[in-house]
Amino acid sequence: MTRLKTHLATAAAALCLYAGSAAAQEAPKLVTILTEAVPQTQLMAMVLTLQAAQQGAAPHVLLCEAGGDLALKEAPESATAGQPPMDVSPQGLMQKIMTMPGAKVEVCALYLPGLGQGPEILLEGVGVAKPGAMAQAMMAADARMSF
Structure with missing residues (x-):
């Protein structure tokens, strides 16, 4: 009986380790969509996104x-x-988010054509969203949305 308990305990421990490593590999996703012009609102969106990233979410x-x-x-x-109160800019915090594991920052597909410009005017590391891929990210079972 003791041997059976030892095997069960070993199996349970291995299962926990496996589940933990699988969870570590697949971070929950947070999709933040920002359209606002007000700097405080922009900054708050970045603050919340950064907080989620620091808690393990992969921000998009x-x-x-x-x-x-x-x-x-x-x-x-x-x-x-x-x-x-911390003298941080919305763009500065967004750039910090861009350095987080799994982070992705993109502009809407219509943004640059609306300005009559190309991607060369964007900060390094910022992409242009593809509508199909963005819709897929928004509908992912493990995604959370933030507006």
Whole structure:
């Protein structure tokens, strides 16, 4: 009986290790869609996204309309000016998010054509979302949405 308990305990421990490593490999996904022009709202979206990333989520940020301005090399002051209380800018926090494991930042497919520009005006590491792939990311079973 003791031998059976030892085997069961070993099997249970192995199962826990396997489940833990599988969970570590597949982080939950957070899709943040930002369209807002107000700097404090932009910053709060980035704060919440960063917090989720620090708690293990893989952030996928989609920037549309005025939110897309965060992705510009020559972003407006509203995107680059530090906001209270920590004097951090929405663009600065977005760039920090971009360094997180599994992070992806993209502008909407319509953003650059709407400006009459190409991807060369975007910060390095910012992509252009493909509608089909973005829809798939939004519908993923393990994805959470943030607007």
